[in-house]
Amino acid sequence: MPTNRPNIPVLDLALLSDETKRPEFMALLRHALINIGFLYLKNSPVPQELIGRLVEYIPRLFDLPQDEKDKISMVNSPHFYGYSRFAEEYTEGETDHREHFDFATPYETRWKPGGPDHLGFFGPCQWLDEDLLPGFRETMETYLIGVHNAGVQLMSLIAEALQLPSDAFAKFYYSLDEIQSRAKVIKYPPQQESQASVLGNTPHFDTRFVTFVLQLPHPRPTLQVQLGGEWIDATPIPGTFVVNFGKSLEYVTQGLVKATYHRVLSPPAGSPPRYSVPLFQGTRLDMYLADEILDFPPEILKLKDLREDPIETNTAKDNEFYSQLAGDIIFLRGIMSHPDITEQFYPHLFKKYFPDGMPKQLMRTKTQLEGQRDMIGT
Numbered sequence: 001m002p003t004n005r006p007n008i009p010v011l012d013l014a015l016l017s018d019e020t021k022r023p024e025f026m027a028l029l030r031h032a033l034i035n036i037g038f039l040y041l042k043n044s045p046v047p048q049e050l051i052g053r054l055v056e057y058i059p060r061l062f063d064l065p066q067d068e069k070d071k072i073s074m075v076n077s078p079h080f081y082g083y084s085r086f087a088e089e090y091t092e093g094e095t096d097h098r099e100h101f102d103f104a105t106p107y108e109t110r111w112k113p114g115g116p117d118h119l120g121f122f123g124p125c126q127w128l129d130e131d132l133l134p135g136f137r138e139t140m141e142t143y144l145i146g147v148h149n150a151g152v153q154l155m156s157l158i159a160e161a162l163q164l165p166s167d168a169f170a171k172f173y174y175s176l177d178e179i180q181s182r183a184k185v186i187k188y189p190p191q192q193e194s195q196a197s198v199l200g201n202t203p204h205f206d207t208r209f210v211t212f213v214l215q216l217p218h219p220r221p222t223l224q225v226q227l228g229g230e231w232i233d234a235t236p237i238p239g240t241f242v243v244n245f246g247k248s249l250e251y252v253t254q255g256l257v258k259a260t261y262h263r264v265l266s267p268p269a270g271s272p273p274r275y276s277v278p279l280f281q282g283t284r285l286d287m288y289l290a291d292e293i294l295d296f297p298p299e300i301l302k303l304k305d306l307r308e309d310p311i312e313t314n315t316a317k318d319n320e321f322y323s324q325l326a327g328d329i330i331f332l333r334g335i336m337s338h339p340d341i342t343e344q345f346y347p348h349l350f351k352k353y354f355p356d357g358m359p360k361q362l363m364r365t366k367t368q369l370e371g372q373r374d375m376i377g378t
């Protein structure tokens with residue numbers, strides 16, 4: 001049956017090798033940016049062979065003995081990197097039903113006593129013993145750098161699609177010596193037979209500019225995107241990334257680029273676990289986005305008023321949040337997702353953002369973490 005349901009466009013970078021196809025590519029990219037907020041990216045510069053190697057490692061990473069995974073628990077890391085057991089993370093005040101490792105591009109922390117707290121959110125990540133999964137670290141680091149760079153390249157295409165100079169976004173980026181991109185390697189276990197339907201990841205907007213999600217093959221779509229008042233499946237398409245845009249990009253583009261609300265369902269009972277790797281691209285921390293709002297030709301800007309699915313943007317709440325220093329915006333999201341890590345490493349911020357103490361949902365986790373901390377003697 002034909003439907004008018006919006007769909008997530010597939011952008012094929014191979015089209016760009018033929019100059020005559022460029023306008024078609026740019027028109028579709030513009031539509032994805034303004035009306036959808038999500039796209040599939042095909043033929044990205046990240047080699048399929050590298051992605052294949054990473055995909056092979058992922059189930060083995062989660063199948064490691066629990067005590068080996070716990071050795072790199074996030075509870076050890078002031079930079080919020082490492083392993084989180086099932087249901088230890090928090091999105092929009094709800095517990096997520098997923099287990100994950102947070103890794104990032106190689107980086108030395110720039111935090112110094114007395115310096116801005118947000119610099120503490122960036123630093124080296126924790127890696128497993130090389131013998132447990134030989135080659136994994138090298139593969140993951142190459143992947144992280146490759147996807148970050150693919151994202152930077154995409155930004156110049158985005159600029160072109162919005163009729164800006166191709167370097168219009170360069171001011172938000174430094175080289176990877178100075179900024180860090182982080183990714184989560186996630187396992188969403190299937191839900192129990194008797195359980196009411198649960199969410200693997202609570203509905204949310206991403207905070208930064210761009211997210212690149214690698215979805216491993218799964219028989220059921222579980223990532224869903226809210227469009228036209230409905231939840232639309234972002235069914236995995238082999239050989240593509242799902243790319244979506246965050247609130248910071250929406251903010252600096254005057255609401256022209258759409259950040260779209262999305263969620264992940266727990267895989268149905270009886271199906272295999274679902275794995276994914278979202279990478280949240282790093283941008284500069286030492287700037288105020290409010291001072292960097294981009295200007296567009298009027299005929300481009302008016303396209304946002306023609307969208308069928310209007311967005312709430314530039315609300316007082318958004319404005320207040322995004323008028324902070326870029327580094328604080330990102331760090332604050334980390335704080336809200338991991339109050340337990342915040343309490344441990346940034347007690348003054350815990351007091352400020354959780355004046356009523358540890359959220360109830362996390363009490364169980366906290367007890368677990370304390371046991372763990374005793375075990376590893378920190």
Ligand SMILES: O=C(O)CCC(=O)C(=O)O
Nearest residue numbers: 186201213223264276278
């Ligand atoms: O696992 C996914 O497919 C997406 C997860 C996500 O949206 C997020 O972690 O921000």
Ligand SMILES: [Fe+2]
Nearest residue numbers: 204205206262
């Ligand atoms: Fe997300």
